[in-house]
Amino acid sequence: MLLLALDTATPAVTVALYDTDGDRVLAAADQVDARRHGELLLPSVDRVLREAGRSLDEVGRLIVGVGPGPYTGLRVGLATAEAFGAALGTPVLGLCSLDGIAYASGLESPFVVATDARRKEVYWARYADARTRLGDPAVDRPEDLPEDVVSMPAIGAGARLYEGTFTAPCAADGGERRADLPVDQSAAALACLAAQKLAKGEDFLPPRPLYLRRPDARVPTNYKVVTPK
Amino acid sequence: MADEPLVLGIETSCDETGVGIVRGHTLLADAIASSVDEHARFGGVVPEVASRAHLEAMVPTIERALSEARISARDLDGVAVTAGPGLAGALLVGVSAAKAYAYALGKPLYGVNHLASHICVDQLEHGALPEPTMALLVSGGHSSLLLAPDITADVRPLGSTIDDAAGEAFDKVARVLNLGFPGGPVIDRYAREGDPQAIAFPRGLTGPRDAPYDFSFSGLKTAVARWIEAKRNAGEEVPVRDVSASFQEAVTDVLTRKAIRACKDEGVDHLMIGGGVAANSRLRSMAEERCADAGITLRVPRPKLCTDNGAMVAALGAEMVARRRAPSDWDLPADSSLPVTEPHVPGSGGPAGEHVHGHAPGHSHDHVHELSGKNLYS
Numbered sequence A: 001m002l003l004l005a006l007d008t009a010t011p012a013v014t015v016a017l018y019d020t021d022g023d024r025v026l027a028a029a030d031q032v033d034a035r036r037h038g039e040l041l042l043p044s045v046d047r048v049l050r051e052a053g054r055s056l057d058e059v060g061r062l063i064v065g066v067g068p069g070p071y072t073g074l075r076v077g078l079a080t081a082e083a084f085g086a087a088l089g090t091p092v093l094g095l096c097s098l099d100g101i102a103y104a105s106g107l108e109s110p111f112v113v114a115t116d117a118r119r120k121e122v123y124w125a126r127y128a129d130a131r132t133r134l135g136d137p138a139v140d141r142p143e144d145l146p147e148d149v150v151s152m153p154a155i156g157a158g159a160r161l162y163e164g165t166f167t168a169p170c171a172a173d174g175g176e177r178r179a180d181l182p183v184d185q186s187a188a189a190l191a192c193l194a195a196q197k198l199a200k201g202e203d204f205l206p207p208r209p210l211y212l213r214r215p216d217a218r219v220p221t222n223y224k225v226v227t228p229k
Numbered sequence B: 001m002a003d004e005p006l007v008l009g010i011e012t013s014c015d016e017t018g019v020g021i022v023r024g025h026t027l028l029a030d031a032i033a034s035s036v037d038e039h040a041r042f043g044g045v046v047p048e049v050a051s052r053a054h055l056e057a058m059v060p061t062i063e064r065a066l067s068e069a070r071i072s073a074r075d076l077d078g079v080a081v082t083a084g085p086g087l088a089g090a091l092l093v094g095v096s097a098a099k100a101y102a103y104a105l106g107k108p109l110y111g112v113n114h115l116a117s118h119i120c121v122d123q124l125e126h127g128a129l130p131e132p133t134m135a136l137l138v139s140g141g142h143s144s145l146l147l148a149p150d151i152t153a154d155v156r157p158l159g160s161t162i163d164d165a166a167g168e169a170f171d172k173v174a175r176v177l178n179l180g181f182p183g184g185p186v187i188d189r190y191a192r193e194g195d196p197q198a199i200a201f202p203r204g205l206t207g208p209r210d211a212p213y214d215f216s217f218s219g220l221k222t223a224v225a226r227w228i229e230a231k232r233n234a235g236e237e238v239p240v241r242d243v244s245a246s247f248q249e250a251v252t253d254v255l256t257r258k259a260i261r262a263c264k265d266e267g268v269d270h271l272m273i274g275g276g277v278a279a280n281s282r283l284r285s286m287a288e289e290r291c292a293d294a295g296i297t298l299r300v301p302r303p304k305l306c307t308d309n310g311a312m313v314a315a316l317g318a319e320m321v322a323r324r325r326a327p328s329d330w331d332l333p334a335d336s337s338l339p340v341t342e343p344h345v346p347g348s349g350g351p352a353g354e355h356v357h358g359h360a361p362g363h364s365h366d367h368v369h370e371l372s373g374k375n376l377y378s
């Protein structure tokens, strides 16, 4: 079965086509541009399908990263996946976007994934290993994170951005920081993870955004009096 | 006629998630999900609240429209979507969904202009638009006088508001009167029982040296607020009905006077009025009287087609198909300030997606008033 995975919850616009029969990625497209998710996503999907010589109606499952992530970009991926699903009757399965980054790390000991939530905050979650998240993702200022979280090895763009906070390196055997650990989200990793979960009959999330924050909006107290005093 | 273009249109520029389906000039479905109640306590549309609601409602509203129209999506000749102007994050939900829907079905995509759609919707009510058409568009987001020789390719702005949109003035006056949000319908209701001549509120930009087709409602709004505050400070009761009627009279007087002057100056014998404020009963009756006196044919769609909806987008999309305008490319951006002079956003000429090209430069034209003033990616 073909899986089409896409994720726009981070600055990456990432798309991958995965064949569960051969357990391999047929084609993938990764671009990092936090301001143009809306423009880049559909052309990327088109390119991936063309490169693999497949069409969208051959896809058996759509896999979409549901965040957490900055909302405007996040919604591009979800609206796209849901509309694909509605048009073709293809099931749309959600995955936590942080799980894709965790999975791509291949780490076997506990660590943290942190992405940039803007406004000086990170989206983060704790993992026991690359496949096992411990608890729900959250959003916090790095300096407000519990001590045991910041002392854990951390991966993702949020860990890079706040290197002063996340000080424990994901060390290779030699001790220096490993350069091969993922920074950006990759739909290929998301697709591999989805294939594993499907094979094991595991649950997915509904394709609904994980915002983790309420919209900013103030209830106006009263209108401004215009009569000069 | 079965060979007229069958088009689905998606509108998400403000707080209504609209999906309409038309065949040529025939309305087949007009499905709407509104988040207006969620904005009411904020006294205006909150962009992030609107965007979240659009994503929730998008696919269910598409499906509702399809079942209402009793057609199969496979039979569509195209998918149209509001590409702008509007709230950036809100537009992006509709544009993303429309692209995906069109791509999945192998249909051409038409990114169209929200304002041109407001004009084109009248084809569903009164048949083909005369060319040229004079259009007065009035809502919470826009107040414009537009001359449209060809709704798919040539729309010329004659004038627009230099401060508040007409609908915004209704909202603000309603707030001063503690009548809630949105203000248009409730003021219309009170005004019916009031005296429109009771208070002489100012008519903005109507002096001999003022721009003949531009509007200004900010001074009027302030004058109304001052008048009410003076009453309150004097310990007198505020005559809500008379204030509503007199305020509404001032707005509709200026709107219709300028629209008719534009028709006369340009030698156009048709006036189309659209946008949410076109649902106002006094605007309708005053426009009827004044158009009749001036020998101008007035076209105002039914109120449901005047407010934001998907049918208007589908109507313009169908016209694009009928006139063989170029579809948009798959990298179509949501442009919060798409100029009214661009009725649609054509692609590079080939079928959508074949020639993906660069990002269109930004524009700085009139756009929907955003409560938070935050931009797309804050």
Ligand SMILES: [Zn+2]
Pocket: B114, B118, B139, B141, B275, B276, B307, B308
């Ligand atoms: Zn509108």
